[in-house]
Amino acid sequence: MNAIELQGLRKTFGPLVAVDRVDLVVPAGTFCGLIGHNGAGKSTTLKMLMGLLQPTEGSVRLQGIDVFADPQGARRHLGAVPEEPAVYEYLSAREFLEFIAEIREGGDVARALEWTGLGKAADRLIREYSQGMRRKTALAAATLGDPSVLVLDEALNGLDPPSAARVKGLLREYVDSGKTVLLSTHVVETIQAVADRVVMLAHGRVVVDAQVAEIGSEGLEQLFLEKLQQTRDAEDS
Amino acid sequence: MANPYWKLSRRLAANRRVVHGWWRESLHSVWPLAIGAALYPWWRPVFLGFLEGSPKLWPAGTESLLQRAAVLIIGGLALEVYSALIRSPDRAVQELHPVHPAEVVLFELQRIAWRRVPWAIAISAGLWPLIAVNPSLGGGAVVAVWGYFAAGLTVSAAVHLFAVELADSPEWAPFLDRIRGVNPRAQAAFLYAPGAALGIAGLAAFGAASAVKDGSWILLAGPYLLAGAAALTLRQRANRAWFRASAILADIDARYAMLTLPEEGRKVYLEGIVKRLPISWRPFALNDLRRGWRARRSWISGAWIAGFSGAWLTWGPEVSDTVAAFGWLVAGIWGVGAVGFVLEKEEPYFLSQLIPWSTVRWASRSLVVFLWLIPMVVPASLAAQRHGLGWRFAAGLMAISFLASLFSAALSRIPTALWWYLPVAGGVSTLFVIFSRSPQ
Numbered sequence: 268m269n270a271i272e273l274q275g276l277r278k279t280f281g282p283l284v285a286v287d288r289v290d291l292v293v294p295a296g297t298f299c300g301l302i303g304h305n306g307a308g309k310s311t312t313l314k315m316l317m318g319l320l321q322p323t324e325g326s327v328r329l330q331g332i333d334v335f336a337d338p339q340g341a342r343r344h345l346g347a348v349p350e351e352p353a354v355y356e357y358l359s360a361r362e363f364l365e366f367i368a369e370i371r372e373g374g375d376v377a378r379a380l381e382w383t384g385l386g387k388a389a390d391r392l393i394r395e396y397s398q399g400m401r402r403k404t405a406l407a408a409a410t411l412g413d414p415s416v417l418v419l420d421e422a423l424n425g426l427d428p429p430s431a432a433r434v435k436g437l438l439r440e441y442v443d444s445g446k447t448v449l450l451s452t453h454v455v456e457t458i459q460a461v462a463d464r465v466v467m468l469a470h471g472r473v474v475v476d477a478q479v480a481e482i483g484s485e486g487l488e489q490l491f492l493e494k495l496q497q498t499r500d501a502e503d504s
Numbered sequence: 505m506a507n508p509y510w511k512l513s514r515r516l517a518a519n520r521r522v523v524h525g526w527w528r529e530s531l532h533s534v535w536p537l538a539i540g541a542a543l544y545p546w547w548r549p550v551f552l553g554f555l556e557g558s559p560k561l562w563p564a565g566t567e568s569l570l571q572r573a574a575v576l577i578i579g580g581l582a583l584e585v586y587s588a589l590i591r592s593p594d595r596a597v598q599e600l601h602p603v604h605p606a607e608v609v610l611f612e613l614q615r616i617a618w619r620r621v622p623w624a625i626a627i628s629a630g631l632w633p634l635i636a637v638n639p640s641l642g643g644g645a646v647v648a649v650w651g652y653f654a655a656g657l658t659v660s661a662a663v664h665l666f667a668v669e670l671a672d673s674p675e676w677a678p679f680l681d682r683i684r685g686v687n688p689r690a691q692a693a694f695l696y697a698p699g700a701a702l703g704i705a706g707l708a709a710f711g712a713a714s715a716v717k718d719g720s721w722i723l724l725a726g727p728y729l730l731a732g733a734a735a736l737t738l739r740q741r742a743n744r745a746w747f748r749a750s751a752i753l754a755d756i757d758a759r760y761a762m763l764t765l766p767e768e769g770r771k772v773y774l775e776g777i778v779k780r781l782p783i784s785w786r787p788f789a790l791n792d793l794r795r796g797w798r799a800r801r802s803w804i805s806g807a808w809i810a811g812f813s814g815a816w817l818t819w820g821p822e823v824s825d826t827v828a829a830f831g832w833l834v835a836g837i838w839g840v841g842a843v844g845f846v847l848e849k850e851e852p853y854f855l856s857q858l859i860p861w862s863t864v865r866w867a868s869r870s871l872v873v874f875l876w877l878i879p880m881v882v883p884a885s886l887a888a889q890r891h892g893l894g895w896r897f898a899a900g901l902m903a904i905s906f907l908a909s910l911f912s913a914a915l916s917r918i919p920t921a922l923w924w925y926l927p928v929a930g931g932v933s934t935l936f937v938i939f940s941r942s943p944q
Binding site: 320 | 523598599600672750751754759
């Protein structure tokens with residue numbers, strides 16, 4: 268079964284076309300990287316995928332479930348970290364994860380805390396956390412209940428290098444266990460290190476959809492820059 | 505299993521008490537009681553003045569009192585329900601997870617009921633003088649008040665959840681386009697929802713008020729029946745609308761962001777006055793004028809409308825009513841004066857760190873707040889002149905506005921100062937009414 272299906276996805280805000288007829292099918296067990304320049308439409312696409320923004324046209328399915336027709340059903344399969352994750356300032360990471368585990372009706376809090384690598388800080392209030400620690404907490408919350416699809420918007424931003432490396436490893440393990448990860452970033456190296464597949468957006472459209480192995484480790488950055496230049500040229504002309 | 509939302513709420517409250525101290529957290533609960541006690545001398549003369557007249561006038565006086573209580577209770581609850589069900593800060597955390605919308609809505613309504621039940625208790629207690637002299641009339645009024653509370657809560661919830669369905673409904677799009685003004689289409693549904701809730705629940709509430717007057721007690725059940733009917737629809741509406749609201753709100757916010765961009769280039773009200781100020785005052789005054797007007801324009805202009813309406817209402821022949829209405833105006837002046845606190849709270853962090861607080865900043869902020877208050881005071885001063893209340897009254901209003909501006913600007917730097925400002929505001933307003941009445 269396909270974990271993620273976007274069909275003819277389009278989002279406009281008045282005259283501004285943020286996402287323009289994006290089609291994307293991600294089979295289960297895939298680590299898919301989404302890259303693009305600032306304003307390419309990555310976050311808007313992911314917000315629609317998370318059910319947080321209604322598309323102007325098109326449909327979004329997670330594990331075959333329409334995200335907008337059955338929001339609760341779709342969210343049972345989804346773990347998500349938005350671009351600016353929201354947390355409760357006056358809870359500790361442990362208390363926050365316990366609450367999320369309750370509303371997801373299950374989840375191994377101890378294991379999720381291992382993901383965060385917060386150690387003793389897990390019992391301090393989140394209001395004392397750095398941006399990176401908050402993001403790790405949100406990431407751990409997204410994994411509670413073992414959702415089959417993880418959608419992460421710039422989830423590795425603000426993480427210190429050892430934490431980022433550990434999280435990348437854990438995400439890879441997650442995918443190897445048959446689950447699906449869609450990670451948006453503009454760090455090409457991250458995609459090269461962990462992703463099976465790369466989707467590149469430019470000006471709201473998919474301009475590259477390929478296997479990372481086919482492109483090669485050095486080709487990805489070059490391809491990114493070429494495509495970016497091509498879309499700029501097309502815009503100028 | 506315990507309700508996770510109540511558990512969360514208790515945990516958050518406990519952690520806040522640890523961080524800020526139990527006394528500061530308890531102020532939220534103590535505060536309404538303190539305000540109630542401060543305003544108590546006003547209660548009987550302003551609201552139960554009809555008890556001094558003939559007993560024949562009591563039913564009509566009670567009806568009028570209940571109508572005002574209905575507007576206050578239902579209107580207040582409608583706004584609160586909007587904040588809790590639609591724009592709750594908890595939504596950003598919960599919308600990512602498979603929550604049960606009906607449970608979330610039920611919890612939010614219980615929480616509002618718990619938080620706001622002092623309103624109904626205070627109004628019921630305030631009816632004691634009426635109960636003492638006419639138990640049947642007073643008892644009926646208390647039953648009506650609790651009906652308003654129940655209807656205000658459930659009808660507001662049903663209407664706001666229905667508004668979510670309306671917001672992106674293609675059938676309603678042409679209608680919403682007609683009433684939305686410059687707002688995004690979907691926002692029109694939310695803009696009018698509190699008014700619609702007030703209208704629907706208000707009809708039953710006014711029916712109950714008239715039932716108390718006429719002794720036709722059956723109509724007293726109206727608000728309760730309406731509350732029950734609305735409650736029955738909530739589960740289904742919550743399941744249909746709660747998640748959908750997130751997507752609609754994100755769309756509204758994105759469209760607002762596009763709408764507000766041209767605002768940056770526009771001059772704001774009173775901007776021209778800045779060049780007449782001393783040079784050292786100008787950047788601070790301009791900063792406050794722009795930020796305050798752009799972020800709180802509806803607050804400031806709404807207060808002016810209230811000032812004009814108050815003056816218009818007091819244009820009549822009764823001087824005693826006029827003085828009471830002006831008492832409220834003074835309270836309003838202090839309310840708008842609190843915009844000084846808002847300016848400080850919304851000051852960008854880096855700016856407050858970069859530029860130290862100074863007398864010049866305080867003076868310019870006081871001036872800005874005072875200038876915003878002037879259009880509220882002028883119509884009232886004209887109405888006062890018409891009633892022959894003399895220049896002293898107008899000068900008093902002006903002096904109070906000036907004091908409010910100085911106080912709010914000075915105290916705005918202190919995080920807990922709003923708690924001091926409000927009792928001072930209540931005290932000054934009370935003194936003003938007493939002082940103004942003495943020469944009559």
